[in-house]
Amino acid sequence: xxxxxxxxxxxxxxxxxxxxxxxxxxxxxxxxxxxxxxxxxxxxxxxxxxxxxxxxxxxxxxxxxxxxxxxxxxxxxxxxxxxxxxxxxxxxxxxxxxxxxxxxxxxxxxxxxxxx
Amino acid sequence: xxxxxxxxxxxxxxxxxxxxxxxxxxxxxxxxxxxxxxxxxxxxxxxxxxxxxxxxxxxxxxxxxxxxxxxxxxxxxxxxxxxxxxxxxxxxxxxxxxxxxxxxxxxxxxxxxxx
Numbered sequence: 360x361x362x363x364x365x366x367x368x369x370x371x372x373x374x375x376x377x378x379x380x381x382x383x384x385x386x387x388x389x390x391x392x393x394x395x396x397x398x399x400x401x402x403x404x405x406x407x408x409x410x411x412x413x414x415x416x417x418x419x420x421x422x423x424x425x426x427x428x429x430x431x432x433x434x435x436x437x438x439x440x441x442x443x444x445x446x447x448x449x450x451x452x453x454x455x456x457x458x459x460x461x462x463x464x465x466x467x468x469x470x471x472x473x474x475x
Numbered sequence: 476x477x478x479x480x481x482x483x484x485x486x487x488x489x490x491x492x493x494x495x496x497x498x499x500x501x502x503x504x505x506x507x508x509x510x511x512x513x514x515x516x517x518x519x520x521x522x523x524x525x526x527x528x529x530x531x532x533x534x535x536x537x538x539x540x541x542x543x544x545x546x547x548x549x550x551x552x553x554x555x556x557x558x559x560x561x562x563x564x565x566x567x568x569x570x571x572x573x574x575x576x577x578x579x580x581x582x583x584x585x586x587x588x589x590x
Contacts, residue, residue, distance in 0.1 A: 394578075400582075402519075402578075403580070450518065462569040462573055463507075463509070466520075468516075468518035
């Protein structure tokens, strides 16, 4: 069964460093998403992406964040200058384009980001 | 704005007994509602989805949920718990029921199953 994959599973970085989290969505899906879950808190929406541009973003997704579809398979989240409060589990998700099922999002296993 | 409230942060049951995980939602639109499960060190797996076709929705692993508009509830049930059901469960609402929009998560309910 097709699934969303994410790399790395765990990333440790120093405050102020740039990190790139990588995701491979399900191959026939056209919408891509990033969510995060700070330890002990809710899963929060960051951004959705379609046709090579951001379709929706939350207040959390400020200028230090960016997303990119660098090729036909990968979808990345870049954090330019990490802060301690960026430590969280980051989930990638993807969904089909059709309006009936397009809101069903399939999630990857997550990348745990630890900022020291 | 949409929101989801999971009424129990932790539910403990014995193996073979029924499971009830409670969820209330708030939505300005006709919502799409989901239950996701997260096993330790695993990703979020879709259990089931409500899309207005039928109020009683059957999912994987024997779980089902009933949409009750009058009570704005979408409780998850299973007749008989199994040890493998121990996990974190999330009730989720889709803001506009269409591709590209944010999913709004509840805080989660941890289900413990004892033998």
